[in-house]
Amino acid sequence: MFSCYGRSxxxxxxxxxxxxxxVPEGEPRTVVVFGATGLLGGAVARALLEDPLHFRVRxxxxxxxxxxxxxxxxxxxxxxxxxQNDIASLEKAMEGADAMFLTxxxxxxxxxxxxxxxxxxxxxxxxxxxxxxxxxxxxENVKRAIGKDCGHLDSKAAIEGYLREVGVNFTIIRLPxxxxxxxxxxxxxxxxxxxxxxxxxxxxxxxxxxxxDDVGGCVMHILARPKFYSRQELNLAADRLSVDQxxxxxxxxxxxxKFITPNIRVKDYEKFDFPGAQELAAMFAFYQSxxxxxxxxxxxxxxSNLKTFDKWLDLEAEKVENAIKEGTKEIExxxxx
Ligand SMILES: NC(=O)c1ccc[n+]([C@@H]2O[C@H](COP(=O)([O-])OP(=O)(O)OC[C@H]3O[C@@H](n4cnc5c(N)ncnc54)[C@H](OP(=O)(O)O)[C@@H]3O)[C@@H](O)[C@H]2O)c1
Numbered sequence: 001m002f003s004c005y006g007r008s009x010x011x012x013x014x015x016x017x018x019x020x021x022x023v024p025e026g027e028p029r030t031v032v033v034f035g036a037t038g039l040l041g042g043a044v045a046r047a048l049l050e051d052p053l054h055f056r057v058r059x060x061x062x063x064x065x066x067x068x069x070x071x072x073x074x075x076x077x078x079x080x081x082x083x084q085n086d087i088a089s090l091e092k093a094m095e096g097a098d099a100m101f102l103t104x105x106x107x108x109x110x111x112x113x114x115x116x117x118x119x120x121x122x123x124x125x126x127x128x129x130x131x132x133x134x135x136x137x138x139x140e141n142v143k144r145a146i147g148k149d150c151g152h153l154d155s156k157a158a159i160e161g162y163l164r165e166v167g168v169n170f171t172i173i174r175l176p177x178x179x180x181x182x183x184x185x186x187x188x189x190x191x192x193x194x195x196x197x198x199x200x201x202x203x204x205x206x207x208x209x210x211x212x213d214d215v216g217g218c219v220m221h222i223l224a225r226p227k228f229y230s231r232q233e234l235n236l237a238a239d240r241l242s243v244d245q246x247x248x249x250x251x252x253x254x255x256x257x258k259f260i261t262p263n264i265r266v267k268d269y270e271k272f273d274f275p276g277a278q279e280l281a282a283m284f285a286f287y288q289s290x291x292x293x294x295x296x297x298x299x300x301x302x303x304s305n306l307k308t309f310d311k312w313l314d315l316e317a318e319k320v321e322n323a324i325k326e327g328t329k330e331i332e333x334x335x336x337x
Pocket of ligand 1: 034035036037038039040041060061062063066082083084085103104105106107108118137152175176177178181
């Protein structure tokens with residue numbers, strides 16, 4: 001019996017049974033990709049779609065008529081409608097597939113237990129439908145590591161635990177801070193005209209980072225070698241920089257702006273009152289620890305086209321600039337109201 005979360009025993013294929021370490025050319029594996037309309041799953045889907053001799057993509061979404069789903073279909077993915085809360089829809093999505101890239105989501109309802117259930121549902125459906133390899137976007141258990149609750153990472157650690165128990169062949173990837181956060185949640189914000197703050201509470205410690213796009217290439221490499229990466233946890237990163245070094249890279253790429261790094265500590269961050277501040281503080285406390293040091297050398301082996309932060313920022317300058325401008329407008333309109 002599987003002990004995790006009271007789920008009962010189900011039929012599954014023994015790990016690694018009859019699988020070769022290479023996917024034969026011309027016999028593409030069908031990969032079910034979760035989060036394909038989002039950043040991470042989208043990067044995985046795009047990487048796999050570039051190699052149709054080895055992979056077919058089944059992109060999972062709850063909203064098949066969304067613009068992102070339509071774009072994926074144009075790019076060659078088969079769009080399947082499923083919801084991680086609904087096992088029947090998951091089983092239908094996995095019928096006849098070979099492998100799955102699983103990412104789960106926390107921020108919509110900010111509920112750790114619900115995210116765990118969604119992850120377990122997807123794993124159960126994959127096991128039931130006989131998928132032979134699951135690549136999961138997992139995490140260390142932050143609560144256990146440093147004693148601080150971190151819903152969005154502790155949930156992924158619990159799902160990892162279940163994945164290990166069910167006996168299916170799996171590979172876990174553990175990611176660092178994404179470069180893309182600099183045009184989303186952690187975009188530099190204007191503190192006065194021409195001066196922008198990067199307030200990451202790393203307290204002088206370096207931050208491991210990667211572009212989510214490059215994660216796509218890593219996952220493709222892993223999915224092509226299910227036997228070789230069987231039951232492994234791979235800690236991925238492309239660059240390791242202090243917040244001051246990050247600010248210097250920003251200054252180099254945006255010479256008309258000044259970037260500063262306010263000395264914010266985790267204990268200051270914990271006191272912020274925006275939703276999720278406490279767990280982001282816990283995440284940064286974890287990032288400060290040695291446990292969050294990722295393996296850049298290994299990651300380069302998985303994807304030889306890894307971008308340094310400097311290279312990424314050079315390529316994505318327009319997107320980042322627009323996000324900074326958007327943030328500035330928001331700050332100014334809040335001041336007016
Ligand atoms: N390491 C980092 O710096 C970092 C940064 C950001 C995020 N993350 C983590 O990476 C993961 C992916 O984040 P993301 O930014 O790529 O996500 P995102 O862009 O916000 O997209 C969310 C995706 O999840 C899908 N989804 C949500 N709930 C679902 C459900 N119940 N059933 C099926 N699909 C569902 C959505 O599909 P539809 O809406 O099309 O159904 C969408 O594709 C998350 O776990 C997040 O915590 C890590």
